[in-house]
Amino acid sequence: QVHLVESGGGVVQPGKSLRVSCSASGFTFRSNGMHWVRQAPGKGLEYVAFISFDGTNKQYAESVRGRFTVSRDNSWDTLYLQMNIVRPEDTAVYYCAKGDHGYGMDVWGQGTTVTVSS
Amino acid sequence: DIQMTQSPSSLSASVGDRVTITCRASQGIRNALGWFQQKPGKAPKRLIYSSSSLQSGVPSRFSGSGSGTDFTLTISSLQPEDFATYYCLQHNTYPWTFGQGTKVDIK
Numbered sequence: 436q437v438h439l440v441e442s443g444g445g446v447v448q449p450g451k452s453l454r455v456s457c458s459a460s461g462f463t464f465r466s467n468g469m470h471w472v473r474q475a476p477g478k479g480l481e482y483v484a485f486i487s488f489d490g491t492n493k494q495y496a497e498s499v500r501g502r503f504t505v506s507r508d509n510s511w512d513t514l515y516l517q518m519n520i521v522r523p524e525d526t527a528v529y530y531c532a533k534g535d536h537g538y539g540m541d542v543w544g545q546g547t548t549v550t551v552s553s
Numbered sequence: 554d555i556q557m558t559q560s561p562s563s564l565s566a567s568v569g570d571r572v573t574i575t576c577r578a579s580q581g582i583r584n585a586l587g588w589f590q591q592k593p594g595k596a597p598k599r600l601i602y603s604s605s606s607l608q609s610g611v612p613s614r615f616s617g618s619g620s621g622t623d624f625t626l627t628i629s630s631l632q633p634e635d636f637a638t639y640y641c642l643q644h645n646t647y648p649w650t651f652g653q654g655t656k657v658d659i660k
Binding site (some may be wrong): 445470472479480481482485494495496497530535539540541542543544545546 | 555585586587589591595596597598599602603606608640642644647648649650651652653654
């Protein structure tokens with residue numbers, strides 16, 4: 436059974452950095468692209484980033500490009516999102532999701548909450 | 554970026570009603586569209602992929618259609634557990650983009 440567990444969320448001051456993680460199990464992690472999606476309080480879903488199965492292709496939403504970096508460790512079946520120079524508008528639940536080989540994304544984690552506040 | 558315009562933003566319906574939600578893409582996306590259901594405090598769950606393919610385990614009252622720029626999610630007979638927020642997602646072009654969501658509540 437596919438299982439994704441995010442961690443690392445918390446309260447961070449504006450301008451600071453935070454790294455969130457996503458631990459994967461139940462599938463061959465190194466064979467799948469992975470995604471990050473976020474949801475601000477009371478708002479809709481916002482696509483954040485993608486990383487290909489081998490880490491060579493990365494894509495970002497305009498709102499985070501240049502500040503956030505997606506990476507992965509296929510030895511540890513773990514996905515990361517490094518968030519730098521955070522802003523109050525980055526406050527959200529951050530979800531990781533498994534790519535589905537050209538068919539979008541299928542399974543999501545339960546999310547981790549990031550709050551940017553002084 | 555491709556803009557996904559979802560409508561309506563909310564609707565009220567009764568158990569047994571037929572419900573239709575639409576998404577329009579700002580440019581053609583072939584059939585690269587999925588539909589997700591989200592309940593409060595929970596992660597989204599995929600219902601439909603490739604515009605019209607039903608996710609395994611999802612009830613057959615859910616169906617999707619469309620290609621190019623116009624897409625539809627239909628719930629043929631609304632059940633109590635279907636009251637939720639629904640989102641479309643285009644996965645044709647990076648960055649992928651979601652519709653604004655449609656909240657379905659009880660009339």
